[in-house]
Each structure stands twice: as structure tokens, then as C-alpha cells.
Amino acid sequence: MRMSITRRSVVAAFAAIALSATQLSAQNQAPVVAAASDLQFAVAEIAEAFKVETGKEVRLSMGSTGNFARQIREGAPFQIFMAADEKFIAELHRDGFTRNEGDLYAIGRIVVKVPTGSMLMADGSLESLRKALAEGKITRFAIANPDHAPYGMRAREALIHAGLWEPLQPFLVLGENVSQAAQFALSGNAEGGIIAYSLALSPDLAVKGSHDLIPADWHNPLRQRMVLLKNAGPVAEAFYDYMQSASARQIMERYGFVLPNE
Amino acid sequence: MDWTALSLSLKLAAWTVAILLPVSMLMGRFLAYRSFAGKGLVEALVMLPLVLPPTVFGFYLLVAFGRNSPIGAFWQASFGHQLVFTFEGLVLASVIFNLPFAIQPAQRGFEAIPVEVREAASCCGMSPLRSLYKVELPLAWPGLMTAMVLTFAHTLGEFGIVLMVGGSIPGETRTIAIAIYDRVQGFDDRSAAIMSAVLVAISLVTIALTYWLSARVGRRLS
Numbered sequence: 161m162r163m164s165i166t167r168r169s170v171v172a173a174f175a176a177i178a179l180s181a182t183q184l185s186a187q188n189q190a191p192v193v194a195a196a197s198d199l200q201f202a203v204a205e206i207a208e209a210f211k212v213e214t215g216k217e218v219r220l221s222m223g224s225t226g227n228f229a230r231q232i233r234e235g236a237p238f239q240i241f242m243a244a245d246e247k248f249i250a251e252l253h254r255d256g257f258t259r260n261e262g263d264l265y266a267i268g269r270i271v272v273k274v275p276t277g278s279m280l281m282a283d284g285s286l287e288s289l290r291k292a293l294a295e296g297k298i299t300r301f302a303i304a305n306p307d308h309a310p311y312g313m314r315a316r317e318a319l320i321h322a323g324l325w326e327p328l329q330p331f332l333v334l335g336e337n338v339s340q341a342a343q344f345a346l347s348g349n350a351e352g353g354i355i356a357y358s359l360a361l362s363p364d365l366a367v368k369g370s371h372d373l374i375p376a377d378w379h380n381p382l383r384q385r386m387v388l389l390k391n392a393g394p395v396a397e398a399f400y401d402y403m404q405s406a407s408a409r410q411i412m413e414r415y416g417f418v419l420p421n422e
Numbered sequence: 423m424d425w426t427a428l429s430l431s432l433k434l435a436a437w438t439v440a441i442l443l444p445v446s447m448l449m450g451r452f453l454a455y456r457s458f459a460g461k462g463l464v465e466a467l468v469m470l471p472l473v474l475p476p477t478v479f480g481f482y483l484l485v486a487f488g489r490n491s492p493i494g495a496f497w498q499a500s501f502g503h504q505l506v507f508t509f510e511g512l513v514l515a516s517v518i519f520n521l522p523f524a525i526q527p528a529q530r531g532f533e534a535i536p537v538e539v540r541e542a543a544s545c546c547g548m549s550p551l552r553s554l555y556k557v558e559l560p561l562a563w564p565g566l567m568t569a570m571v572l573t574f575a576h577t578l579g580e581f582g583i584v585l586m587v588g589g590s591i592p593g594e595t596r597t598i599a600i601a602i603y604d605r606v607q608g609f610d611d612r613s614a615a616i617m618s619a620v621l622v623a624i625s626l627v628t629i630a631l632t633y634w635l636s637a638r639v640g641r642r643l644s
Contacts, residue, residue, distance in 0.1 A: 192592070204608075220592070221590050221596075231507065234506055235506060236506075236589050236591075237591065337607070339609075340607055342609075343606065343607065364609040
């Protein structure tokens with residue numbers, strides 16, 4: 161008898177969970193924006209401002225541009241795609257996944273970031289890295305995965321430009337995206353890494369070490385383009401327009417992005 | 423604290439348990455009592471998700487559920503929307519990757535019933551269905567209970583497969599494990615720590631509850 165009460169309460173608990181979750185799904189109609197990891201903090205702030213100004217909400221999914229492009233091809237229900245590299249947008253557009261060719265919204269920069277107490281200096285010329293490598297003092301150096309993450313590709317180009325790509329090979333640790341690379345660089349287990357300027361400028365990361373810009377002509381420009389996907393609805397359109405508004409541009413500038421001319 | 427993600431994880435776990443309870447009862451009982459050609463192969467297939475790396479398994483599921491696959495195309499034609507990157511896709515993936523956690527303990531539960539007990543039930547004129555309900559299920563209950571709790575707890579914690587098949591869509595496929603990963607990526611260590619603690623607490627309570635329940639059942643049966 162007592163057993164059947166316990167059994168009933170287990171069933172009731174499952175039913176309650178299922179019910180509450182169904183109610184929850186009704187309120188989740190806000191469009192999903194797939195945004196490159198370097199936008200982590202900037203876009204979160206812009207989405208917040210958008211909500212305050214318009215009362216409308218978007219849901220943010222952060223990750224690597226290459227991963228998002230693949231997921232969009234598999235049918236992921238994103239309505240806006242904000243890539244860190246316009247090449248991915250062009251390919252999606254060519255294959256008919258996007259509404260148009262989209263708009264350039266920012267040009268990103270990369271920085272050397274070293275954690276507090278690292279034996280490396282944060283210098284954009286990478287001289288300190290070169291010296292530490294020669295002295296065998298590097299154990300780990302973090303970049304985003306150059307196979308699919310645009311910031312990783314630019315980091316590789318910069319390292320190749322400096323002639324450090326080959327000697328650095330045994331010490332590289334690759335993040336799945338630039339945010340994870342930053343995580344690795346600041347974990348205390350690496351001497352540093354090459355990450356997005358926009359992440360280095362965020363208050364959370366700024367306190368954890370120092371950074372210095374890598375010369376912009378050492379790598380191809382990080383031309384960041386966004387686009388509305390085929391299934392974009394009115395809220396997604398409104399957010400897309402808002403990205404080009406003065407308030408959003410101001411936030412982007414604060415995170416170190418170079419903005420395209422009006 | 424991302425309540426949406428937590429509630430989504432609980433919902434996913436509840437659905438997985440609800441679907442796998444009858445499956446593990448039937449499959450576990452079948453594997454426990456019957457011997458047939460290729461039984462070893464079936465048992466190996468059931469165990470496969472346990473040893474495959476989640477990303478490998480997730481990749482296969484992504485391909486198998488994708489819109490170009492027969493399963494994906496069938497789903498699209500039947501329900502008018504795709505299977506990958508949806509909650510339904512997650513449930514299906516979750517059912518598959520939990521097969522070993524559900525079927526194995528259930529099978530052990532049924533195996534523990536002495537064959538004399540089942541023979542006695544049948545000699546007393548009990549129909550197989552009545553014997554199942556009156557004799558076997560009460561005896562195999564600890565095994566089934568373990569199966570369901572493992573499935574529940576394992577679903578809450580699964581990460582790689584969920585990320586591959588689900589993406590990370592807030593309110594649809596971003597489970598608590600993925601929300602924690604996202605928070606760590608966002609350098610929001612505080613939220614990640616809180617969510618992790620909540621997840622640990624829920625798992626602990628779930629497992630403790632099982633031990634408590636099976637102890638009670640054990641006392642009642644002995």
C-alpha cells in the first residue's frame with residue numbers, strides 16, 4: 161500500500177515536470193540569432209538595449225562561425241547569422257540559404273592576450289613570444305581552431321607572417337571558438353594566446369591580464385558580415401535593422417570593432 | 423541560473439524515461455529469458471552507445487536524422503518540420519544513447535528471478551501477462567528502478583550528443599549541461615558554478631531517492 165503511494169508520487173512528479181515544460185515552450189517564440197563568439201559580450205549588450213527600446217526579444221546562440229554555417233546547412237532554425245568572416249555568408253548565399261548577401265557590420269581585430277603573472281609580454285609585434293620560444297620557455301599558447309574559426313585563421317596568418325607558426329606548433333592549444341581560446345589563454349596553464357580584441361576589452365577579461373593589438377596588415381581583414389536567413393520573421397528583421405542603428409554601433413565601437421562607413 | 427535550460431533538461435529526461443520504461447521492460451525481459459542465434463550481437467548493439475565517444479555517436483545521429491537521410495525525410499513528410507535541432511530530435515537521440523543504461527539493469531533484474539518462481543506461477547495457472555504483473559515486475563522492480571534513475575541522471579548530464587544533434591537553441595535544445603558550457607565560454611564563472619551545483623544536487627537527490635526506495639522494496643519483499 162505504502163509502495164503504491166511512492167509509485168504514484170513518482171508518476172505525479174514526472175507529470176508535473178512535463179506539464180511545466182510545455183507551458184514554458186509557448187513563450188519561446190523569440191527568433192534565434194547565431195552569433196560568432198567574438199560578439200559574446202557586444203551582442204548580449206545590444207540585445208539588451210533592443211529589448212529595452214522595442215520590448216522585443218531575441219535569443220542568442222554563440223559559437224564558431226564555421227560550426228554555425230554547417231548547422232545552417234543541416235537546417236538549424238536560426239533567423240539571423242552574424243559571422244566573423246564574410247566568406248561563410250557568401251557561400252551560404254550562393255547555395256540559397258540566405259535571403260540576400262547581407263551587410264558588413266564590423267571589422268574585427270586580433271590581440272595578443274597574456275594572463276597576469278605570465279612570463280610573456282603582451283606585445284603585438286610578437287617579439288616577446290619569439291624570444292620565449294627561442295629560450296624554450298613556452299609550454300602552451302592558445303588560438304581558436306584555424307580549421308573553422310575565423311579568428312583562428314587570422315591568428316594563424318599573423319603567426320605565419322611573424323615566422324612563428326612552425327616553431328609554435330608543438331605548443332599550440334586550439335579552442336573550438338575564439339571564446340574558448342581566450343579561456344585557455346587565461347586559464348593559467350598557458351603563457352597566453354591570440355584572441356579577439358572585442359573579448360579582450362570586455363570587463364570580465366580585461367582584469368585578467370593585458371593585451372596588445374597585432375598589426376592589422378599582418379593578416380587578412382576580419383570582415384564580419386551578417387545576414388537574414390530564409391525563415392526570418394519581423395522581430396529578426398527589426399533586430400537586423402537595429403544592429404545598424406546608432407545605439408548598436410556605439411556599443412560595437414566600445415568593444416573595439418572598426419565599423420563600416422555609412 | 424538558467425531555469426529554462428534546467429526545465430528543458432528535466433523535460434527531456436522525463437520523456438526519455440517514459441519512452442524507455444516499456445522498452446527496457448520488454449527488451450530486458452526478452453534478453454534475460456531467451457537465448458537465440460545472434461543474441462550476443464544484439465547485446466553488443468545495445469551496449470554500443472556506452473563505449474562510443476559522444477561526439478562520434480552524435481555525428482552519426484546528426485547524419486542519420488538529417489534532412490537528407492530516410493529518417494529525416496520521413497519525419498519532415500510526417501510532421502512538416504525537421505528532426506535535427508528540435509526537441510523531438512533530442513528525445514529520439516536521448517532514447518538511443520540511453521539504451522544501455524535502461525536495458526542492462528532491467529535485464530539483470532529479470533535474470534535475478536529464479537526460474538522456479540516463474541514455473542510455479544505458470545503451474546498455478548497464471549497467464550503470462552498476470553505472471554508478469556503479479557510476480558515478475560515486483561521482483562525485477564529494483565533493476566527497472568535502477569534503469570530509470572540511471573537514464574534520468576545520464577540524460578541530465580549528456581553533453582556531446584545533445585550539442586551535435588541539438589545545436590544550442592535557447593528554450594528548445596539548450597539543456598542545462600550546454601548552458602553551463604556556454605556560461606563558461608562567456609566567462610560567467612559564477613552562473614556556471616551555481617548551475618553546476620544545482621545539477622549535482624539534483625543528481626544526488628535522484629540517486630539517493632532510488633537507494634531509499636529500493637531499500638524499502640527490499641524490506642517489503644523479504
